[in-house]
Every structure is written in structure tokens, then in C-alpha cells.
Amino acid sequence: MGKVYAILGDIHSNIDALRVVLNDARSQGVTDFVCVGDVVGYNAEPAECIRIVRDELKCPVVRGNHDHYVSYLDTNLADFHPSAAQVVEWTRSQLSERDIKWLHDLPLRRPVMGFMLVHSTLDKPEDWGYVFDNQQAEANFSYQMTPVCFHGHTHVPIVYAHEAHGVVHYEPHDFTIELGQRLFINVGSVGQPRDGDPRASYVIYDVASRQIRFRRLEYDVKTAMMRNRIAGLPERCATRLEIGR
Numbered sequence: 467m468g469k470v471y472a473i474l475g476d477i478h479s480n481i482d483a484l485r486v487v488l489n490d491a492r493s494q495g496v497t498d499f500v501c502v503g504d505v506v507g508y509n510a511e512p513a514e515c516i517r518i519v520r521d522e523l524k525c526p527v528v529r530g531n532h533d534h535y536v537s538y539l540d541t542n543l544a545d546f547h548p549s550a551a552q553v554v555e556w557t558r559s560q561l562s563e564r565d566i567k568w569l570h571d572l573p574l575r576r577p578v579m580g581f582m583l584v585h586s587t588l589d590k591p592e593d594w595g596y597v598f599d600n601q602q603a604e605a606n607f608s609y610q611m612t613p614v615c616f617h618g619h620t621h622v623p624i625v626y627a628h629e630a631h632g633v634v635h636y637e638p639h640d641f642t643i644e645l646g647q648r649l650f651i652n653v654g655s656v657g658q659p660r661d662g663d664p665r666a667s668y669v670i671y672d673v674a675s676r677q678i679r680f681r682r683l684e685y686d687v688k689t690a691m692m693r694n695r696i697a698g699l700p701e702r703c704a705t706r707l708e709i710g711r
């Protein structure tokens with residue numbers, strides 16, 4: 467049987483969204499998981515999300531900027547917005563030394579079975595640049611040697627394609643990858659979508675049939691918001707989940 471990957475990104479400590487996504491993936495015939503980073507940040511269950519990704523899924527993961535801020539203890543939090551610094555410090559307080567070392571040691575880019583994973587973009591991934599347009603995607607393609615690379619970071623699902631006349635983009639839709647195509651696919655965010663749709667987002671990639679499917683799933687947003695409030699995280703971490711921004 468061929469491999470069917472679920473590509474998860476920007477889980478951001480949202481255990482309610484993650485559990486719904488994992489159940490859906492298993493019901494959709496997924497055989498393997500990969501993660502494009504930002505396992506932690508913003509929400510209330512960082513340790514449990516790390517445990518699931520590291521110990522249950524045991525999947526290839528790349529480091530996101532929030533994984534980095536939490537685990538590189540020389541990160542200068544004085545440069546951060548006070549509420550962002552608060553979330554980083556709170557997240558650190560919830561994690562074991564082993565958890566922090568695991569985040570710290572994640573690679574910035576990672577090849578998997580003929581495709582690539584990166585959190586932000588393959589050109590200088592350590593700068594955490596956002597890809598919001600075709601020009602920014604073009605810079606990535608100069609460093610992309612595989613037909614497909616999956617990424618996250620903006621929390622907005624989208625498909626960039628490198629075509630003969632330049633880079634174009636497509637809204638999320640289900641399609642079959644054609645031979646010769648070069649694609650840079652943003653899988654959206656499991657735990658904090660920002661495209662105005664609060665449902666959890668991830669992508670399924672069936673290697674044998676070359677099919678890409680974008681999945682959106684309702685989950686218990688109210689419970690996730692309540693967890694954030696009980697944890698004492700900034701109020702915006704709760705309210706933004708409801709509106710998907």
C-alpha cells in the first residue's frame with residue numbers, strides 16, 4: 467500500500483483542534499504524519515501537543531518560529547510585544563527540559579520521501595519570512611529542488627505553482643499533481659486559522675495517486691477558548707480562535 471501523508475502545521479498548543487484532526491486523518495486513510503512546525507505558542511496545551519507529535523505520531527517535524535522562541539533561551543523577549551513575551555514565558559513554564567530540548571533540536575528544513583518540509587520559506591528559513599504573494603514564493607522556488615514543498619507560518623492555506631511564465635497561486639482545492647509541476651503548498655493551521663474560517667486546517671497527500679486534499683474541520687472552539695482563559699493567557703488568544711484571525 468502506498469503512503470498517504472497528513473501534513474499538519476501551526477498546531478499551536480491547541481489540543482482540541484489537534485485531536486479532531488487526528489481522528490479525521492485516520493478516517494481518511496492516512497498512513498503517515500508530518501508537521502511543518504509551530505507545535506507550541508498561543509494556546510493552553512503545549513506539553514500534550516508535544517507529547518502527541520513526538521511520542522505518538524513520531525513524525526518528521528521542522529522548527530517553527532514559536533518553537534524557536536520557546537526553546538532558544540537567548541531569545542530577547544524585550545523586543546517582543548508584552549503579550550507575546552508573556553505567552554513564550556508561560557509556555558516555557560509548562561514544558562520539561564526534555565520538551566524544550568526536543569523543540570530546540572528540530573531542523574529548519576527536512577526532506578521526506580521526495581518532498582520538503584519548512585515552516586516559513588526555503589530561502590533563509592531562520593529569518594521566518596512570510597510568504598503572502600507570488601514574488602515571495604518565487605524566492606522560495608529558487609531553493610526548492612523537489613517537486614513539492616509543504617509549509618505553514620501564515621496560517622492561511624494556499625497553493626503556489628512555479629509555471630513557465632512565473633509563479634501563480636490557487637485557493638485551496640483538491641487536485642492531482644501533474645508530472646513536472648513545482649508546488650509550494652501552505653497547509654493552513656490546525657490550531658489557529660487566520661483566513662476568517664475558524665475550522666482546523668490540514669492537507670492530505672496521497673503519494674501513489676499524487677492527490678492533494680485540503681481538509682477543514684469544526685472542533686470545540688469554546689473549550690479551547692476556556693482552556694486559554696483558565697491558563698491566564700492574553701484574552702486575544704481566546705477570542706481570535708472564534709473568528710479565525
Ligand SMILES: [Fe+2]
Binds near residue numbers: 478504621
Ligand atoms: Fe504559527
